[in-house]
Every structure is written in C-alpha cells, then in structure tokens.
Amino acid sequence: MEATIEKSIQETRKKQRLNSHAQLRKLVLGSILPIGLLIVWEIAGRNAYLNPLLLSMPSDIVLEFIYLVQHGNLLGHLQISTWRALGGFVLGGGLGLLAGILVGFSYLSERLLNPSIQMLRMLPHLAIAPLFILWFGFGETSKLLLIAKGSFFPLYVNTFLGIRSIDRKLLEVANILQFSRWHLLTKVIVPSALPNILLGIRLSLGIAWLGLVVAEMMGSTSGIGFLINDARAMAMIPTVFVGIMIFAALGKLSDSLILWIERKCLRWQQNFKGG
Numbered sequence: 001m002e003a004t005i006e007k008s009i010q011e012t013r014k015k016q017r018l019n020s021h022a023q024l025r026k027l028v029l030g031s032i033l034p035i036g037l038l039i040v041w042e043i044a045g046r047n048a049y050l051n052p053l054l055l056s057m058p059s060d061i062v063l064e065f066i067y068l069v070q071h072g073n074l075l076g077h078l079q080i081s082t083w084r085a086l087g088g089f090v091l092g093g094g095l096g097l098l099a100g101i102l103v104g105f106s107y108l109s110e111r112l113l114n115p116s117i118q119m120l121r122m123l124p125h126l127a128i129a130p131l132f133i134l135w136f137g138f139g140e141t142s143k144l145l146l147i148a149k150g151s152f153f154p155l156y157v158n159t160f161l162g163i164r165s166i167d168r169k170l171l172e173v174a175n176i177l178q179f180s181r182w183h184l185l186t187k188v189i190v191p192s193a194l195p196n197i198l199l200g201i202r203l204s205l206g207i208a209w210l211g212l213v214v215a216e217m218m219g220s221t222s223g224i225g226f227l228i229n230d231a232r233a234m235a236m237i238p239t240v241f242v243g244i245m246i247f248a249a250l251g252k253l254s255d256s257l258i259l260w261i262e263r264k265c266l267r268w269q270q271n272f273k274g275g
Helices: 002-046 058-071 074-105 107-121 125-136 140-164 168-176 181-216 224-233 237-265
Strands: none
Touching (some): 058 074, 074 107, 125 140, 125 181, 181 237, 224 237
C-alpha cells in the first residue's frame, strides 16, 4: 500500500515537472519574436536609422513610462481606463450572452431579433461615437455604452453559433429523459456551447479595449486614451508609445486570463494542438 502511494506521489511530481517545463518552453518561444524586434528597434534607433520624431527607441519609451508613473498620474489614468473597459464589457458582454442564449434557444426569437442585431453589428464605432456623445454627453454613460456596443456582438454571435452547433443526439437524449427547459439549458446547451462562449468572451474583451480607445479619444479628460490623444497633439511621441504599449499589455493579460479559465473549464476536450 505504501509503495503504491509513493509511486503515485512520484508520478504526480513528474507530471508537475513536465508541465512546468512545458510552460517555460512556451514562455521562451513566445518571447523570442517580441524581444528580437525590440533589440532590432533599439539598434536601428541608436544608429540613426529611425526618426525619433516619428518612432522613439524602446529605451526612451521605458524612461518615459517611469517618468509618467512617478510624475504624470499614469496609474490614475490606468485605473480609470480599466474600470471603463471592464464596466462596458460586463454590460455589453452580459447582454450579448443572454441574447445569444435566447436567440439560439428559440426559432421564433431568431426570426424576430437576429436580422436587426446583425444589421446593428455592422455599424462602425467611429460612425456612431459622435451620436453617442450627442445623445448622452461627454460623461461616463456615453463611454460605457460605446464599449458595451462593441462587446455585445462577439459574445452574442459565438453563443448563438455554439448553441446551434450542439449535437442533435444530445437533445434527443434530453427529451427521452424528459428534461425541463431549464435543465436542458443548464445541463446540455450551455455546457456544450461553452467553448464558443469562452471564445466570444475573449473576442469581446479585445473589442472592449478597442472601444475604450475610441471612447477616450473623443471627448475625454482622463484615461490612457486621453493621455495618448493629448500627447499626440503636443508631439510627445514617447508618451504616445507608452499608452499604446499599455493597451497592448492589458489586452494580452486579459486574453491570457480567459485562456487560463478556458483550460480549466475545458480539460475534457482532446483537441489538436499542432504537430
């Protein structure tokens, strides 16, 4: 008995080491291209191949970042932008999830709602941003609604497609077992559509950050988008790049978080991971 337990512990430790090595290898491989680009960028800048008025060197961007953290209220702008993006995502993504379930679950709802939703999905952010400002003013409401508008559609479309892609045999088994509509939804439909729903969440978060940029660059007095717009007007190129890099980092962190949740929730999947 003790030998069996000891063997099980050793196998667990071996799996943990292999997993750690795989994660380290993944991190190293993913870092090669961006680090290489930064090195080439820095060398080109120091050898005067780049115009500093158009493209700042990475070292200058880092120094500007440090200065803004210490003296430029960068963390305050970052906090405001983060809350705006998350608030708009929760509002728009939540409504998109509910609408996707409703339309995917009901043929009548699809015929009634889906054509209008697909038409609204084609409206570009830049086209409707002035209208949102006109209707709701320059306050937080117009910004949150603009971000929510962008976050709504990816989650709606992927939830709808996930539900409509469910194997009909699962629904037939549920009917044989006389599942109620609630149990059918919670035990069969949503779990089967979960891969698509999580993909929709990833896309909605990405669109939320893009919508935040549009919202903050049009009639805002705070946030990273405002910082970029203000720096652009005064030709402060390193500050512009600091804002761009922050948006890129936030987008990557949020995407990695959803990927981690996806791996935890979809362990049962045996998908092809590349040769």
